[in-house]
Amino acid sequence: MEDDAPVIYGLEFQARALTAQTAETDAIRFLVGTQSLKFDNQIHIIDFDDENNMINKSVLLHDAGEIWHISGSPAEKAVLTTCYSKTSESRVLTCAAVWRMPPEWESGSHESPDDSSNNPQTLELLCHLDNTTHGSVACVLWEPMGDGKRVISLAENHVLLWDLQESSTKATISSSATLEGKGQLKFTAGKWSPHHNSTQLATANDTAIRGWDLRSMSQIYCIESAHGQLVRDLDFNPNKQYYLASCGDDCKVKFWDVRHINEPVKCLEEHSHWVWSVRYNHSHDQLLLTGSSDSRVILSNMVSISSEPFGHLVDDDELSDNEESQQEDKGKEPLQDSIIATYEEHEDSVYAVEWSAADPWLFASLSYDGRLVINRVPRALKYRILL
């Protein structure tokens, strides 16, 4: 059962920003934002043809500045947000804006991919998430599974909840919260929880992870020194509402139960440098993807803390007959927590990894030198999880 070879796509520019097109459920599509101070920045739309193992790309011009973060609307395929840095009066400020992709991009790219780079189309600006009073934006988060009307931006030490109105052409701050404390506090990452009716948010600043209730805009928990060093990213388990994973400069990936924040549930230490990105698979939350500046992407199988029944940790009493028979059907030993694969296709630091929104067995990783690698979960494991 030979696994397909990874598909590699090279960008001309350095890049950090990667997202799956969240609202697209048919095509496997990723969006990559480039970073260049000298040239016009681009958003590459990477379409992956699973059957032919081929990549189709389209390029959209993003002339506002280099892209630090990109995020697609969960409701509208064409709508996305970017965080980009703007230099004015020898001052660098990272702004955020909501964009719409021009409707023709799809047809144009298919006809003549070579020409598209010559004459790229430009993104249509919908609105700015005006942050001049709040400072640089670290990231913009869409409401998970929402209707594409609400976004959160993390600017310096502020959490801003925006309402998008009039087809996203107008953004107003509906509520905000500010993290007060000693020194210059700055959010480095955040994640909007898909659980609890989307009323919770987790943010990372320095070594701490904080949870926020969006209704009251107040802090609900705080994991001080969640990591020895800076926390770089976090992600919620899509199926277990209290579980989240975090990663950081101490080379570790930690799993937390936010009800018991004194100790992590589990800790992985597989990378040999900072871990920049951590992502749960949307459907099978035992699959975890991490990207690190040691140029590696690691796919781990965390069965013991996933929502799937796990042979050793689930009490026998709790196992219903149904589950038991299911296990018997498998006829195999239960899977152990393990590393499934380490992907070494990158030669520079990997700053972003992302699962496809359409195919749960497929993921992309992006390294600083502009190399995008699309990989699949090994077939053997896939069948074991499915069957």
Next chain:
Amino acid sequence: MSSATTPPDSDPTGRRRVHSMLKLYYGLNEEGTAAEQAESLDPCDINGPHFDPEVYLNKLRKECSLGELMDHESCMVKQIRSLDSDMQTLVYENYNKFISATDTIRKMKNDFKKMEDEMDCLSANMAAITEFSARISGTLQDQHAQITKLSGVHTLLRKLQFLFELPARLNKCLELQAYAQAVSAHRRARCVLQQYSHMPSFRGIQDDCHVIMEQLAQQLRQKFRDGGSSAKDLSECVELLLQLDEPAEELCDKFLSHAQSRLEADLQGLEVELKDSAVTDTDILEFIDRGCNEFVSSLCLVIASYQELFINQMANGKLHVFVDTLAARYFSLVEQRIQEEKGVGDNSLLVRALDRFHRRLQAITKLLPGSAVPSHGTEIVVRAARERIKQYLSALQTFYHDSLTDVRQALAAPRLAVGGANATPSLPELLTSLSNFILNQLKSVLASVHLFTAKDITFSNKPYFKGEFCSQGVREGLVVSFIKFICQSSRQYCESAGDRGGSTPPALLLLLSRLCLDYETSTISYILTLTDEQFLVQHHTPVTPVTALCAEAREAAQKLLNHYVKVQGLIISQMLRKSVETRDWVNTIEPRNVRAVMKRVVEDTTSIDVQVGLLYEEGVRKAHSSDSSKRTFSVYSSSRQQIRYAPSYTPSAPMDTNLLSNIHKLFSERIDIFSPVEFNKVSVLTGIIKISLKTFLECVRLRTFGRYGLQQIQVDCHYLQMYLWRFVSDENLVHFLLDEIVGSAAHRCLDPSPMEQSVIEVICERG
């Protein structure tokens, strides 16, 4: 010649002559003279008895001349004269003697006559006496027979009297509690009474006795029941009762139950002492002593007397059960007491106590072969020994922790008193003292444990102490566990410290790592050899091999050293990160100096280098640059030039930038940043520098630079280049990372116009 009777005389010849003459006179014929007679048969011998004057004269006349004759004659005359005078004196001498002899004889004659009369008288008297005597004995004959008869009657009467008095006597004995006497008296009389019981009087006596004896038995039983008397009394009591034909079974039960109550009292005493021991602070030896002296000796006594009393009648089963139950209680007490013995200071007391305990139980073996008690006792000793080993292990562990705390304090001290840095011990000193402390402590513990197997200890020849105790207990349970514990706790330092931001001082990590490595290379095998020798360990059961322990120690050392690298790297990283993050790189001024933080990085790296150098060897460098900073410069500047002349900074060809660095990467190995290091200084330093520079790179990539920002980075990198290459194994690594930093900064630069290499060098050399 002469007879011995004559004393030697001045003139023996003259004397003899006188003698012989006297002999002649008295008609004596001595034997001695016979020989002389033969000599003097010569008739010419004038002194001889056969002297013939005629022959002599004739001979003289024939043989001698006139003159000679004349002389002879005169001589003869002279001799005759002297003989005459001699004769005369003799006569005179003897005359008086004759006179007195005659008187004496006359007197005797008179006396004898008187005596004869008296003798006659005496014989007459004797005859009278004989007659009288015969008469008397004739008269006394009758009386004698009568007296003999009377005395026979007398004894009989005495016996009868004894019998008649028996009840009274028994009563008296009863009063005086002289039971033994009473019983023996009764025994003597019993058969007689039995025999003559048909006679009413005897019958009466017998009944009386019976009643009294009943009473006595009652009293004995009472006494028996009351208890309070000693075991000896008790056994006496039982003996008497047995003699009184009490049922043995019942007695036996009673005896045992009674002994039990007394032994239980002993046990209770022990129990009280056990409770008080915390307060009164009696040591275990005293306790065991007391237990032995009171309980065990009483128990032995009971066993002995039981066997003496009942062994013929009863089976030993009862006794076994009895002894077992009591001993079980005693053992539980002893065990409680042993468990209280937690202090590990002096083991000899415990060992001696156990020895005594064990030794005293041997008595039971002798008394009661086949009893399970001694083996249970041995089990207790074994358990105590096991427990002891555990205690020692935990004591060792605490000691280890304490000494680590000491080391920690010693390490922290220089920071408190920077002035007196010389006073504090250096790392190697701390290492040696720490490892010596541990080793000495381990040795002393081994010595303490060794007491268990000393020759003079009775239980040391038990199979457990010969085999399992040495191999499983001491070697595995103590030594191996301790070494494992050291490794384990070392590893914990790595894990706990990582989360909470380095609560362990890095120097301690380094020290521990070296300690573990030393253990791997020599100490472990030394300790184990020492143990094996001391305890003559025979490995009946599989034991942890030295290699496994060494591997574990090495692993721990590796982990610690990795962690040390990580911690130190993170400290420097933190400095670099802060310095990059907090600066406004777009609006910075033209660089005039190397930033202070870079100097600090170099300083710190140097001090780490010194620190590591104290404990670890230099290690090998790849492509060792002999001394020339010049060569370093050339390498660096050439790579610098590549960047400078590369079109990367020109806006026209963005692809080439990637190309350059990609080509670079193609030919260089992938750098693992937090990778394991080797046990040498260069490797450690390489690791730290790798981490630091990688952090620098990642931070630079997150910032945007102005022209002077880029130039400052150039200056800083060049400065680092100047100083860091000497610490690492492969200087190309430093070059590569620094190039990457400068390259990234150039990428992130709004106005990438690099500084002239010569200017950079000037600034860096200025300091």
